[in-house]
Amino acid sequence: MTSIYRNIKKSISEGEKLLAVLIDPDRFSIKNTKKFIGKVNASITTHIFVGGSTVDENATEVLVSEIKKHSTLPIILFPGDHNQITDQADALLFLSLISGRNPDYLIGQHVDSISKLKNTTMEIISTGYILVESGKETAVEIVTNTKPMPRNNIQHIVDTSIAGVFLGMKLIYLEAGSGALKALTPSIIHAVRKSIDIPLIVGGGIRNKAQLEEAYQAGADVVVIGTAFEEDESFFEELRRE
Ligand code: 1GP
Numbered sequence: 001m002t003s004i005y006r007n008i009k010k011s012i013s014e015g016e017k018l019l020a021v022l023i024d025p026d027r028f029s030i031k032n033t034k035k036f037i038g039k040v041n042a043s044i045t046t047h048i049f050v051g052g053s054t055v056d057e058n059a060t061e062v063l064v065s066e067i068k069k070h071s072t073l074p075i076i077l078f079p080g081d082h083n084q085i086t087d088q089a090d091a092l093l094f095l096s097l098i099s100g101r102n103p104d105y106l107i108g109q110h111v112d113s114i115s116k117l118k119n120t121t122m123e124i125i126s127t128g129y130i131l132v133e134s135g136k137e138t139a140v141e142i143v144t145n146t147k148p149m150p151r152n153n154i155q156h157i158v159d160t161s162i163a164g165v166f167l168g169m170k171l172i173y174l175e176a177g178s179g180a181l182k183a184l185t186p187s188i189i190h191a192v193r194k195s196i197d198i199p200l201i202v203g204g205g206i207r208n209k210a211q212l213e214e215a216y217q218a219g220a221d222v223v224v225i226g227t228a229f230e231e232d233e234s235f236f237e238e239l240r241r242e
Helices: 004-013 028-043 057-066 103-117 137-145 153-168 186-193 209-218 229-230
Strands: 018-023 047-050 075-077 092-097 125-133 171-175 200-203 221-227
Touching: 004 018, 004 125, 018 200, 028 057, 047 057, 057 075, 057 125, 092 103, 092 171, 125 137, 125 153, 153 171, 153 186, 186 200, 186 209, 209 221, 221 229
Parallel strands: 018 047, 018 221, 047 075, 075 092, 092 125, 125 171, 171 200, 200 221
Antiparallel strands: none
16 A cells, blocks of 8 residues: 555544645646645645646646646545646556446556556556536546446446455546536545545545535545636635644
8 A cells, every 4th residue: 555545534533624736637727726736735725636627638638747846745536537647747647437338438548548658657546537418418437438337326436446445556536627516525525435445536526615514424535626726716715724
């Protein structure tokens, strides 16, 4: 086990809740990096995720290198496709979209990434990625050409999560999709939480502190927020480190 995953597990065992700020290179002005990361550093953020559904080649590497100049927080890739992989980051969520049935996102992108990854020292974390319906069509759904799981069939979401664990995945990422109209409900999060014993990441449509707390209460170990910070950086003020 290498350090980032080990530290996530350690934090969880100590009762700590983790917050990842998601930065999408496609929707972020590199000129704003220093100012934005300054706010991230002053907040309760524990991890920086970088990735998006459609990102120009090299944009991820440029952004990761720039973030590193201003923060010591772990930078974890959350790539929409294999072109976004750069070993400038500290770790990679090696995502398999197990809610979908598109072989390209179950295994194809992974095979295509190996030429970049076979000699890397970057930490690679196998992650079961589960997209749940959220009130509107999201970019993940369009780009991956997969259907999200219906939110009222909680048992199917739970079974998918357990299948991910049985396949040897190290994390489950429950996703409503970036900019989701409806974040995941506490009942979905809680049902998955009590069925698996690996770290649970939750993201999509979380826009305020009350929703963040609700996700933690329901059992999320790591919450990911992107759009809310993109739209209003003053949200960081509410999440300042004490
Ligand atoms: C998207 O879960 C992340 O993949 C974050 O979603 O942009 O809605 O915060 P938001």
